[in-house]
Amino acid sequence: MSVVGVAHDFDAWCDHARRLLRRRVPPDAVAWRDADAGGSLFAPGMEEGGNAPAIRLPATFLERARTVACHRDESRWAVLYRLVWRIGVEGDRGLLDDAADPDVRPFEVMHKQVRFDAHKAKAFVRFRKVQDDADGERYLAWHRPEHRVLPLVGPFFARRFGVMRWTIFTPHQSADWDGRSLTYGPGVDRDPMEARDGMEELWKTYYRNIFNPARIKTGAMLKEMPRRYWSTMPETGIIDELLRDAPDRVKLMMARQQDENPGAEAFLPPAGHRSLPQLRSAAKQCEGCELCDVGTRTVFGEGPRDARLMLVGEQPGNEEDLAGRPFVGPAGRLLDEALHAAGIDRSTVYVTNAVKHFRNEPRGKRRIHMKPTVSQVRACLPWLRSEIEQVRPAIIVALGATAGQALLGRTYRVTQQRGQLIDSEQWGAAVLGTIHPSAILRMPDQPTRDQAFEQFVADLRTASAAAA
Ligand code: URA
Ligand code: SF4
Numbered sequence: 001m002s003v004v005g006v007a008h009d010f011d012a013w014c015d016h017a018r019r020l021l022r023r024r025v026p027p028d029a030v031a032w033r034d035a036d037a038g039g040s041l042f043a044p045g046m047e048e049g050g051n052a053p054a055i056r057l058p059a060t061f062l063e064r065a066r067t068v069a070c071h072r073d074e075s076r077w078a079v080l081y082r083l084v085w086r087i088g089v090e091g092d093r094g095l096l097d098d099a100a101d102p103d104v105r106p107f108e109v110m111h112k113q114v115r116f117d118a119h120k121a122k123a124f125v126r127f128r129k130v131q132d133d134a135d136g137e138r139y140l141a142w143h144r145p146e147h148r149v150l151p152l153v154g155p156f157f158a159r160r161f162g163v164m165r166w167t168i169f170t171p172h173q174s175a176d177w178d179g180r181s182l183t184y185g186p187g188v189d190r191d192p193m194e195a196r197d198g199m200e201e202l203w204k205t206y207y208r209n210i211f212n213p214a215r216i217k218t219g220a221m222l223k224e225m226p227r228r229y230w231s232t233m234p235e236t237g238i239i240d241e242l243l244r245d246a247p248d249r250v251k252l253m254m255a256r257q258q259d260e261n262p263g264a265e266a267f268l269p270p271a272g273h274r275s276l277p278q279l280r281s282a283a284k285q286c287e288g289c290e291l292c293d294v295g296t297r298t299v300f301g302e303g304p305r306d307a308r309l310m311l312v313g314e315q316p317g318n319e320e321d322l323a324g325r326p327f328v329g330p331a332g333r334l335l336d337e338a339l340h341a342a343g344i345d346r347s348t349v350y351v352t353n354a355v356k357h358f359r360n361e362p363r364g365k366r367r368i369h370m371k372p373t374v375s376q377v378r379a380c381l382p383w384l385r386s387e388i389e390q391v392r393p394a395i396i397v398a399l400g401a402t403a404g405q406a407l408l409g410r411t412y413r414v415t416q417q418r419g420q421l422i423d424s425e426q427w428g429a430a431v432l433g434t435i436h437p438s439a440i441l442r443m444p445d446q447p448t449r450d451q452a453f454e455q456f457v458a459d460l461r462t463a464s465a466a467a468a
Helices: 010-022 059-068 075-089 104-124 150-160 200-210 218-224 234-244 250-257 276-283 318-323 330-341 374-391 400-408 437-441 446-467
Strands: 128-132 136-142 166-169 173-177 182-186 309-313 350-353 360-363 366-369 395-399 421-424 429-434
Touching: 010 075, 059 075, 059 104, 075 104, 104 150, 150 166, 150 173, 150 182, 276 374, 309 374, 309 400, 309 446, 318 330, 318 366, 330 437, 330 446, 350 374, 374 400, 395 400, 395 446, 400 421, 400 429, 421 446, 429 446, 437 446
Parallel strands: 136 166, 309 350, 309 395, 395 429
Antiparallel strands: 128 136, 166 173, 173 182, 360 366, 421 429
């Protein structure tokens, strides 16, 4: 997916900020203006030059800053520059932990507001089919967000409606998907297809199918859906019908909109209907955490239901996400080799992950693996727990720290506890923690890798002997 020409974009701002920083221009010597508020995003003193060393900023800050950059308040640029200055130049690495700080507070507030607005855009944007004579079908949507959230939600719609050609218009920006790439352009100040209809029925069907319970509790809906969204919600006519069938998930969904993970619990099938195929099928619909918007699909565990040995990884990687199966990428191939060396037949083992969606961040065409957060691991645990309840393995092997902590608690350390069989009352099994095969792949040289591999195989042998 390629992204072209984002107006008001964070990268453009970074460019300017970098130039200023090379000359160590302090924050109070800069006045930031939005590009379309008259004038350009160009402050006095931005000429080239300067040779101060480049500064480094924590990735977590940059990730949040990118979101804050979508806020409509012009002061965001100044807040961002002050933070960059204080963290990068003055070296205050812990600054973001000080929630009461006069720069950190607006940063956090704006971050929250933009995220919330982006969630709303995901929930409320409605596409309509329009006929395009030269080109066949196109879908258009009109939405009025508070902030410039299109860069944040564009990739989500590209994934969800990848086969359609669509454009989303907002007052500030538009995003266009031609089936292959996402392009951002200027906005329009009113709904460009007013009175052009044609897909109400199709939309209603779609709405029934995706059926997000957060939208069906009338009171909550009125609160969550400001009046200005209403005209773009053709499905209001079927709300009564949906209300009748509403599962009891509304609260959880509301929690999700408030930036908390509702967790997978609400998506489990009812007790008595939790066979592995039933679980696998229900997990496809899971929206227990925000990763449902990030990964392509739920990657559920696989293996015999009477397996004595269960292997638990962290989360699917790129190849697993595409294939829908655990451990089929590079780490999976190394795992296969190690299982073979340990004399274990993979087809007798149940293989799964602590988190069932691929957490990643797009970088150009690639998707970079990101470690799942503690809250995401917690959100996903009901699936792993249900798998363990079904399979009832004698031994569970935790591959890496994420799986180890999911199963043994946050004090678990691979370095200290690997290779030990730890009886767990909670899981009705012994848990053996070991290194993650990806960690072996990342090791710098072959002798180190070989040694780590041997140790990994030894741990698998221990587990397999105990399971026999
Ligand atoms: N890494 C994991 O933890 N799990 C997979 O399925 C693949 C890579
Ligand atoms: Fe659900 Fe787990 Fe996916 Fe989050 S990661 S949406 S909890 S399956």
